[in-house]
Amino acid sequence: MTDHRTPDLSTLLGRYRMLRLIRGFEELALTLVKSGAIVGGTHPYIGQEAVAVGVCAALRPQDRITSTHRGHGHVLAKGAEPRRLLAELTGRVGGLNQGRGGSMHAADLSLGILGANGIVGAGAPIAVGAAWAARQAAEDRVVVTFFGDGALNQGVLLESLNLAAMWRLPVLFVCEDNGYATTLPAEVAVAGSALGRAAAFGIPAAEVDGMDTEAVLAAAGAAVDRARAGQGPGFLRCRTYRYQGHHTMERRMKVNYRSAEEVDAWRARDPLPRAAALLDRAERADCDRELAELLAEAEQFALASEHPDPAGACDHLYASGLRPRAGAVA
Amino acid sequence: MSMLSYTKALNRALTDALAADPSVCVFGEDIGAGLAGPTLGLQRRFGADRVVDTPLSEQAFTGMAVGAALAGRRPVIEFQIPSLLFLVFEQLVNQAHKFSLMTGGQGSVPLVCLVPGSGSRDGWAGQHSDHPYSLFAHAGVKTLVPATPTDAYGLLAAAIRDPDPVVVFAPAAALGVREDVTWELAPIPIGSARVHRAGTDVTVVAVGHLVHDALAVAEELAEEISVEVFDPRTLHPFDWTALAASLERTGRLVVVDDSNRSCGIGAEVVATAAEEMRLLAPPRRITRPDGAVLPFAPALDRSLQPSRDQLRHAIRTVVK
Ligand SMILES: Cc1ncc(C[n+]2csc(CCOP(=O)(O)OP(=O)(O)O)c2C)c(N)n1
Numbered sequence: 197m198t199d200h201r202t203p204d205l206s207t208l209l210g211r212y213r214m215l216r217l218i219r220g221f222e223e224l225a226l227t228l229v230k231s232g233a234i235v236g237g238t239h240p241y242i243g244q245e246a247v248a249v250g251v252c253a254a255l256r257p258q259d260r261i262t263s264t265h266r267g268h269g270h271v272l273a274k275g276a277e278p279r280r281l282l283a284e285l286t287g288r289v290g291g292l293n294q295g296r297g298g299s300m301h302a303a304d305l306s307l308g309i310l311g312a313n314g315i316v317g318a319g320a321p322i323a324v325g326a327a328w329a330a331r332q333a334a335e336d337r338v339v340v341t342f343f344g345d346g347a348l349n350q351g352v353l354l355e356s357l358n359l360a361a362m363w364r365l366p367v368l369f370v371c372e373d374n375g376y377a378t379t380l381p382a383e384v385a386v387a388g389s390a391l392g393r394a395a396a397f398g399i400p401a402a403e404v405d406g407m408d409t410e411a412v413l414a415a416a417g418a419a420v421d422r423a424r425a426g427q428g429p430g431f432l433r434c435r436t437y438r439y440q441g442h443h444t445m446e447r448r449m450k451v452n453y454r455s456a457e458e459v460d461a462w463r464a465r466d467p468l469p470r471a472a473a474l475l476d477r478a479e480r481a482d483c484d485r486e487l488a489e490l491l492a493e494a495e496q497f498a499l500a501s502e503h504p505d506p507a508g509a510c511d512h513l514y515a516s517g518l519r520p521r522a523g524a525v526a
Numbered sequence: 527m528s529m530l531s532y533t534k535a536l537n538r539a540l541t542d543a544l545a546a547d548p549s550v551c552v553f554g555e556d557i558g559a560g561l562a563g564p565t566l567g568l569q570r571r572f573g574a575d576r577v578v579d580t581p582l583s584e585q586a587f588t589g590m591a592v593g594a595a596l597a598g599r600r601p602v603i604e605f606q607i608p609s610l611l612f613l614v615f616e617q618l619v620n621q622a623h624k625f626s627l628m629t630g631g632q633g634s635v636p637l638v639c640l641v642p643g644s645g646s647r648d649g650w651a652g653q654h655s656d657h658p659y660s661l662f663a664h665a666g667v668k669t670l671v672p673a674t675p676t677d678a679y680g681l682l683a684a685a686i687r688d689p690d691p692v693v694v695f696a697p698a699a700a701l702g703v704r705e706d707v708t709w710e711l712a713p714i715p716i717g718s719a720r721v722h723r724a725g726t727d728v729t730v731v732a733v734g735h736l737v738h739d740a741l742a743v744a745e746e747l748a749e750e751i752s753v754e755v756f757d758p759r760t761l762h763p764f765d766w767t768a769l770a771a772s773l774e775r776t777g778r779l780v781v782v783d784d785s786n787r788s789c790g791i792g793a794e795v796v797a798t799a800a801e802e803m804r805l806l807a808p809p810r811r812i813t814r815p816d817g818a819v820l821p822f823a824p825a826l827d828r829s830l831q832p833s834r835d836q837l838r839h840a841i842r843t844v845v846k
Contacts, residue, residue: 260597262593291630292630293628293629293630293632294630294631295630296627296628296629296630297628297629297630301628301629303628303629303632303633304632305596305629305632305633306632310593310596311625311628311629313621314620315616315620315621318589318616318617318620318621320586320589321585321586321587321588321589321590321592321593321617322589322590322592322593322596322621323593324586324589324590324593325589325590325591325592325593325594325595325596325597325601326593326594326596326597327593328590328593328594329593329594329596329597329598329599330597332551332575332576332594332599333597333598333599339593351585352585352586352589352616355581355583355585355586355587356583356586356589356590358581358583358586359580359581359583359586359587359590362581510627511627511631512626512627512629512630512631513626513627513666514626514634514668514689514690515626515631515633515634515636515689515690516688516689516690516716518668518690518717518763520666521766525801525802
């Protein structure tokens, strides 16, 4: 089997492969939510793949990311093993976090993935701190923080932009603007503009088509190069769309805040065919076949992995080894 | 040997940690000038890139310390005001504290929050007089409240070496305490209590600056009642073994704790003793009122804090 821990995003084929992997992974996750193998549901990334792949293609292995509650795409594009991410989603011992984190906390520190995050905007200061620490240690690392349009209204994000700009830290702020924060349209939530927020802090900002992997890569590459050269943070607004609901629970709740026409219009701009068109057909077919096998194997791995022993439910609560007192006294 | 003040002890612990370990760094507001005391002179000695004056962005610099810790640094944050901790509960509890478990032990966040001047300071009123250690103990964050200069040094030094997040509360009313230190200052294990005065009739568990009140009251009552003064030093993890040993000797318990009554650490001590330890009489606790907000006028402010009178009365009640 190929080593999937170091995805090669440097080629058109490599990027296409990752787009397909994320899409396929998310589709598989949806079926596992339906079957009950994934408890609690997930936030599907389908539609937004070009952002994760384009941005991570601009990174080196030593670079780091902080992710969001909709993090599978970021985590895979930064190199996490699909089968271990899937095992994490199904709460198994073989998961990235040994089943302790689940979808919203998936992390792989060995790959610079400092964690998906259940709190909107919370990854931004963590990325700023990691960038500051890298500079202190004279390490050549850039840190990307992904966040949605909803996070544009979190105070901590604005504080983080200020610190990163004041201290010229190598951070790339990537606003993955899919137009909605849960059901709230960005147009009735975000005063001014995303780019205006960056501009207010003197941070160079660019707007990019978040459905176009190559366009995202070009813009991210330019910002990452600047950050690596010591010229401070950058800001990218990627206009994109999620085809599915905010969360897999949404369907059951029968909420309706988007028109079918709107969803269809975005589907017509899907990043996959666009990336596929850059490849020849044989390459594509081989890749698709290989991924189908990889995902089948991932599913097998995840479902065969053991459920954690409840006796260890508080394992890792403290790195010092401190054991908490039990909740009941015999 | 010279007299060591509490604030100077904190300053020494920071100095020694910065000198010993290049990954230690300090963040905070006005720490270059050393406005609060503990960071005085550190920036001159260790540079502005290790002793970092931050803008007034508590959430960002606390979250930043989390990220820096994940990337190999050992940050200490000084908070100017205890109530700023309410602003950064998200970064400390949701992020720093939960990180180790949520990642299945892939990493942890060795981060220290130092709060010099926690609790009431005359005239500082509602938003500057909280002493919120019970909240952190409740959330499971390691929570230290040193009472003396030696303990302030030792506990802060231990906190900086600990792999987990730790909050160190330096009570405002203890900052003036001085000690004639003739011994070597050294780290003190987190989770170890200290018996300041041995006794046989009643154990007084006193938190932070109240240790000094308890010692004064114990001295006053010495002819009549033998009071053991027990300083937990660490509220989470709490040294329950030492408390059980103390209650084996005395069988009676009074807790004096300058935090709000409901769900405060005093309640935890009383409950655990009742469940698991030897008690010959119902225990008592002295705290601020439920949900207290300290009023401005000095007499009002003081009336809501545990007093020596209340302590004396409680001791007499439990030994009756
Ligand atoms: C600070 C905070 N507020 C509210 C929530 C509940 N919540 C989770 S995701 C979400 C919407 C986030 O929208 P956005 O940032 O645009 O990201 P998207 O879901 O569109 O990817 C909300 C309100 C939360 N997790 N954190």
